[in-house]
Amino acid sequence: MDNIDQSVRPVMSTETVFSLENVDIYYGNYRAVRDINFTIPKNKVTAFIGPSGCGKSTILRCFNRLNDLIDSFRLDGKIAYHGENLYGSDIDPIEVRKYIGMVFQKPNPFPKTIYDNVAYGARVNRFKGDLDELVETSLKRAVLWDEVKDKLQESGFSLSGGQQQRLCIARTIAAQPEVLLMDEPCSALDPISTLKVEELMHELKENYTIVIVTHNMQQATRVADFTAFFNAEATQKGSKVGYLVEYDKTATIFSNPSQQSTRDYVSGKFG
Numbered sequence: 001m002d003n004i005d006q007s008v009r010p011v012m013s014t015e016t017v018f019s020l021e022n023v024d025i026y027y028g029n030y031r032a033v034r035d036i037n038f039t040i041p042k043n044k045v046t047a048f049i050g051p052s053g054c055g056k057s058t059i060l061r062c063f064n065r066l067n068d069l070i071d072s073f074r075l076d077g078k079i080a081y082h083g084e085n086l087y088g089s090d091i092d093p094i095e096v097r098k099y100i101g102m103v104f105q106k107p108n109p110f111p112k113t114i115y116d117n118v119a120y121g122a123r124v125n126r127f128k129g130d131l132d133e134l135v136e137t138s139l140k141r142a143v144l145w146d147e148v149k150d151k152l153q154e155s156g157f158s159l160s161g162g163q164q165q166r167l168c169i170a171r172t173i174a175a176q177p178e179v180l181l182m183d184e185p186c187s188a189l190d191p192i193s194t195l196k197v198e199e200l201m202h203e204l205k206e207n208y209t210i211v212i213v214t215h216n217m218q219q220a221t222r223v224a225d226f227t228a229f230f231n232a233e234a235t236q237k238g239s240k241v242g243y244l245v246e247y248d249k250t251a252t253i254f255s256n257p258s259q260q261s262t263r264d265y266v267s268g269k270f271g
C-alpha cells in the first residue's frame with residue numbers, strides 16, 4: 001500500500017482556509033472515507049481527482065456542511081475553517097453556506113428571470129445596498145454580463161447550458177462568499193463553455209478560494225494550483241473506503257508524483 005504520510009504534504013506557502021485533521025466520514029455504519037489530513041490554501045484553485053466512489057464529493061460537501069442534510073451522515077475528526085471548528089456546536093450551517101458557496105454538476109438556475117436568479121440570495125439576506133449594481137458586478141465577474149445585459153428580465157432557462165452554469169456562478173458570487181466549491185462544474189458543458197468556465201476560475205481565484213472536483217485530468221492541469229489524488233481500497237467487510245493518496249502542486253502530481261498509484265491514475269491506467 002502507498003506510504004500515505006510522506007506524500008500528503010501540507011501546503012505551507014499561503015494562508016490556510018480549511019484544515020482537515022483525522023477526518024473519517026460515515027453514512028450510517030458505512031465509512032466512506034478515512035484518515036483525511038490536509039489543508040486548502042487561500043486564493044488558489046485546489047482540484048480533487050480520483051476514481052468514482054473514492055469520496056471526492058463527500059469531502060467537498062463537508063466544507064459547506066451540505067452533508068448535514070443527509071440523516072445518516074457523520075463526521076469524526078476535525079475540519080477547521082480559518083482555524084475555527086466548522087462542526088462546532090455554536091456554528092450555524094446556514095451561516096456557513098453564506099461564506100462557502102457551491103456550484104453543482106448540472107446548471108440549476110431557479111425558474112426566475114436572469115436578474116432575479118442573481119438577486120435571489122441578496123433578497124433573502126435583506127441586502128441593503130444597490131441591488132442593480134450587485135447583479136451587474138456578479139454577472140461581470142462571472143463573465144456573462146455582455147451576453148445577458150439586454151435580456152435581464154428573460155428566464156434563466158432561456159440561456160444555453162454554459163451560460164446557465166455561469167449564471168449559477170454569478171448567483172453564488174452575489175451572495176459574497178469567500179470560498180467557491182465546484183462539483184464537476186463542466187461535466188454537462190460543451191468544450192467552448194467548459195473553456196469559458198475554466199478561464200473564469202483563473203479570474204475568480206484573485207478574490208476567492210476555489211475547490212473543484214473533476215474527472216477531467218486536463219482540466220485539473222489547466223485550472224488547479226494544487227491537486228489532491230484520492231483512491232479507494234476494499235475493506236474486510238467487503239465495502240470500499242476512500243483515502244487521500246497524495247496532495248501536492250498540480251505540476252508535481254501530474255509529472256513527478258511520489259506514489260505509483262498516482263502515476264498510474266494520471267496516466268490513465270485505472271479509474
Ligand SMILES: Nc1ncnc2c1ncn2[C@@H]1O[C@H](COP(=O)(O)OP(=O)(O)OP(=O)(O)O)[C@@H](O)[C@H]1O
Pocket residue numbers: 027032050051052053054055056057058059070072242
Ligand atoms: N447520501 C449517501 N448515502 C450513502 N452513501 C453515500 C451517499 N453519498 C455517497 N455515498 C457513498 O460514499 C462513497 C463516496 O461517494 P462520493 O460520491 O463522495 O464519491 P466520488 O469520489 O465523488 O464519486 P464520483 O466521482 O462517482 O462522483 C460511495 O461509496 C458512495 O456510494
